[in-house]
Amino acid sequence: MKIKYQIFVSSTFEDLVEERELVIKAILEMGHIPVGMEMFSAGDEEQWKLIQRQIDDCDYYVVICAHRYGSQDGDLSYTEKEYDYAFSKGIPTLGFVIGDKAEWPVNKSDTDTQKKTSLDLFKNKIKKKLISYWQNKEDLYGKVSIALMKQFTTNPGVGWIKSNELAGPEVLIELTRLSKENSNFREEIKQLKFKIEAEETSKYDKLIASLRNHEINLSFYYKNGSDWEDSEKLSLYRIFKLLAPECMSELSSVDTAMYLSYFKTQKERELRATFPVPRNTIKQIFADFVVLNLVKPSLKKHSVKDENEYWTLTEEGIMVYKEIRRQIIDNPKSETETNSDGNDKKEITNEKTSKK
Incomplete structure (x- = not known):
């Protein structure tokens, strides 16, 4: 045999x-x-x-x-x-x-x-x-x-x-049972895969919806200015989409202010060098990202004199950003967002602001 x-x-x-x-x-x-x-x-x-x-x-x-x-x-x-x-x-x-x-x-x-x-x-x-x-x-x-x-x-x-090398019909019965069981296992696996994929997609869609629905009031302080200007409400979605690629490694609070300057409306004017965006606004942005489990403090070592806060994406943050990019690639024309005044505004797609 x-x-x-x-x-x-x-x-x-x-x-x-x-x-x-x-x-x-x-x-x-x-x-x-x-x-x-x-x-x-x-x-x-x-x-x-x-x-x-x-x-x-x-x-x-x-x-x-x-x-x-x-x-x-x-x-x-x-x-x-x-x-x-x-x-x-x-x-x-x-x-x-x-x-x-x-x-x-x-x-x-x-x-x-x-x-x-x-x-x-x-x-x-x-x-x-x-x-x-x-x-x-x-x-x-x-x-x-x-x-x-x-x-x-x-x-x-x-x-x-092989069953034909063994005596007795009970062997054929057992092989038939095992074949059916194997087929059932494969179907169970297939259904489990569909279930997991659907649950993951649903979870990320909910997080993306939370980002879209929550707004942050963003203001800027221009060089030689006397007060905060250009106060505008921006969705966490637009902010996360801008900052996420930088957070894949790590992003400091200081650099965050520089990247957020992309949203300033007076493009011809230069922002002041130190925190052109309110510190408490940056803290609020990252606090909200932490609540949604999208970012966490970076564990990379820095100089003891460096008092900056550094942030990096969590595994869930990476998956949410991947889902955002997938949706953009699948349907780029859908990437619009309604401002507080009701007008549609084209979404920002990860363009970086050059450092001054």
């Missing part, structure tokens, strides 16, 4: 698409059954239960590791979470870690210090079991094939056998 083994292939996804395809191809060419995490969407409790059940049914577990730690559930990446679960179930694990001298694109590597540290710890965990180092996708393809063949011989799993 020819036994087919089921093999779970785990890795970070976007940076290892081609490598995963070759590993899955190698498993199929050997006549066995690959199971990939791309069948699931990480981050949902019900989907994690489905992934656990798939790992439970596998005979071997393969983990591929390059230079990304991947998306996380708390302190652990989903890849490491899968690895720990397979190990806890006593499933033979085979690790394939990229070699230190292997060429690898910079844009497929983590730059965040915490993620790099977590990745190093994860690699050390993998190295405690069976491991191979690979230099490129072709090298990985060969080493996975060889390592699995050795496992099949020295550590054979339970595997699967």
